[in-house]
Amino acid sequence: xxxxxxxxxxxxGVMAQQAGAAGFIEDSKATLGLRNFxxxxxxxxxxxxxxxxxxxxxxxxxxxxxxTQGTVGFGLDAIGLLxxxxxxxxxxxxxxxxxxxxxxxPSESNGKAVDNFSSLGLTAKAKISQTELKLGTLQPKNPVxxxxxxxxxxxxxxxxxxTSGEIKDLTLVGGQIEHVKGRNSSNNEQLSIGGANSxxxxxxxxxxxxxxxxxxxxxxDLTAQYYYGNLExxxxxxxxxxxxxWSIGPGVLKSDFRYFNSSDDGANGHDPAYxxxxxxxxxxxxxGKVDNNLYSGLxxxxxxxxxxxxxxxxxxxxxxxxxxxxxxxxxxxxxxxxQIQKFNRAGERTWQARYSYDFAKVGVPGLTAGMVYLxxxxxxxxxxxxxxxxxxxxxxxxxxxxxxxxxxxxxxxxGFMWKxxxxxSDIAGQRDQDENRLILSYSIPLL
Numbered sequence: 207x208x209x210x211x212x213x214x215x216x217x218x219g220v221m222a223q224q225a226g227a228a229g230f231i232e233d234s235k236a237t238l239g240l241r242n243f244x245x246x247x248x249x250x251x252x253x254x255x256x257x258x259x260x261x262x263x264x265x266x267x268x269x270x271x272x273x274t275q276g277t278v279g280f281g282l283d284a285i286g287l288l289x290x291x292x293x294x295x296x297x298x299x300x301x302x303x304x305x306x307x308x309x310x311x312p313s314e315s316n317g318k319a320v321d322n323f324s325s326l327g328l329t330a331k332a333k334i335s336q337t338e339l340k341l342g343t344l345q346p347k348n349p350v351x352x353x354x355x356x357x358x359x360x361x362x363x364x365x366x367x368x369t370s371g372e373i374k375d376l377t378l379v380g381g382q383i384e385h386v387k388g389r390n391s392s393n394n395e396q397l398s399i400g401g402a403n404s405x406x407x408x409x410x411x412x413x414x415x416x417x418x419x420x421x422x423x424x425x426x427d428l429t430a431q432y433y434y435g436n437l438e439x440x441x442x443x444x445x446x447x448x449x450x451x452w453s454i455g456p457g458v459l460k461s462d463f464r465y466f467n468s469s470d471d472g473a474n475g476h477d478p479a480y481x482x483x484x485x486x487x488x489x490x491x492x493x494g495k496v497d498n499n500l501y502s503g504l505x506x507x508x509x510x511x512x513x514x515x516x517x518x519x520x521x522x523x524x525x526x527x528x529x530x531x532x533x534x535x536x537x538x539x540x541x542x543x544x545q546i547q548k549f550n551r552a553g554e555r556t557w558q559a560r561y562s563y564d565f566a567k568v569g570v571p572g573l574t575a576g577m578v579y580l581x582x583x584x585x586x587x588x589x590x591x592x593x594x595x596x597x598x599x600x601x602x603x604x605x606x607x608x609x610x611x612x613x614x615x616x617x618x619x620x621g622f623m624w625k626x627x628x629x630x631s632d633i634a635g636q637r638d639q640d641e642n643r644l645i646l647s648y649s650i651p652l653l
Contacts, residue, residue: 233272236653242646252637260310261293264358283329294319336371349445350435354537380418388534401483403533414438439472441496457509470495484525485552492588498523511567515560545627556582595634
């Protein structure tokens with residue numbers, strides 16, 4: 207039994223003796239989230255399957271307890287996830303038979319998508335004053351660890367986290383993660399990064415990611431952030447952020463500045479099996495130790511329902527930007543984490559333009575639409591023979607999103623979303639893609 211499991215068992219035992227206390231039940235909430243998810247990816251050149259397509263129904267049942275009374279309050283949260291395959295036949299699930307899983311569903315040994323997959327997560331919690339400790343299943347979201355929820359079911363993590371708001375205008379967070387459950391998996395796995403996460407005997411992973419940091423509200427319109435993350439044997443990462451909202455005329459300008467400094471840790475500094483993806487000259491596949499500085503700025507001006515935006519990002523260093531990535535779908539806290547690509551290769555420079563509109567301003571509440579266009583360049587790649595295959599290559603992506611949430615009536619809170627993306631690149635070995643996602647969602651309060 208690992209440490210987090212033992213701690214969870216002890217905490218559950220304590221709560222079982224106090225579950226009848228006022229507050230634990232009275233302040234509890236339960237919801238059932240329903241998500242019908244369809245994805246279609248068209249790979250337009252290269253070899254392999256030209257089409258990936260899957261469709262499923264997801265169920266996300268959550269129970270969030272209140273706290274028992276006393277100086278230290280105890281509680282217990284639970285999350286139950288179930289994904290049911292509606293269509294993934296004809297070899298269109300994005301799995302050739304050797305891959306870890308399909309686009310949405312886990313795969314059987316022959317590569318066929320499973321009929322369904324499920325998981326249950328429990329989180330013991332304790333609270334004293336404005337400080338809260340959680341042990342068990344977590345879904346953290348901060349600059350150094352981001353939970354992915356871009357498919358049928360969300361990603362979950364196993365570990366512990368403490369959050370404190372004892373000091374006015376300062377929120378502190380710290381934690382340790384030991385395992386992750388992918389968005390297309392029922393199994394807990396250890397942690398890795400791009401470059402070391404290829405499935406098979408050469409897969410390298412770690413069971414310890416520690417993180418800590420805080421958000422400080424300097425004024426009501428200005429927030430400063432610092433976070434640190436360390437995946438044992440892979441990388442160390444420092445993050446600095448500054449977010450400012452400035453009223454200009456009839457609208458508000460939001461400025462979002464981010465800086466990441468990432469370096470090697472442990473085996474990543476000397477063992478090729480732990481190396482990161484990158485653009486190391488004369489190295490097999492360009493891989494090497496983590497060495498990256500990423501700078502970005504994003505500006506959004508919102509006025510009368512319109513939001514106009516632009517941003518720029520530079521990924522300096524010989525390695526790609528590192529983040530927790532098992533190779534089965536993940537998210538990071540960059541301004542370029544898009545529907546298809548992430549635009550954070552070694553040396554890559556990316557600019558972007560954004561526009562969105564809230565149709566409530568013209569009498570259609572609940573309807574929104576938006577577009578993002580990104581273009582990155584200065585990408586170098588190398589093959590297994592240490593030969594340069596791309597020199598200053600470029601890529602671009604265009605994302606469109608249209609969403610509608612029914613604001614009232616018998617279908618209130620039913621949500622519809624269409625996400626369309628196109629990605630084009632002259633990077634060696636990459637396939638151009640077009641992708642559509644259709645999502646129907648609804649949340650039912652049970653308590």
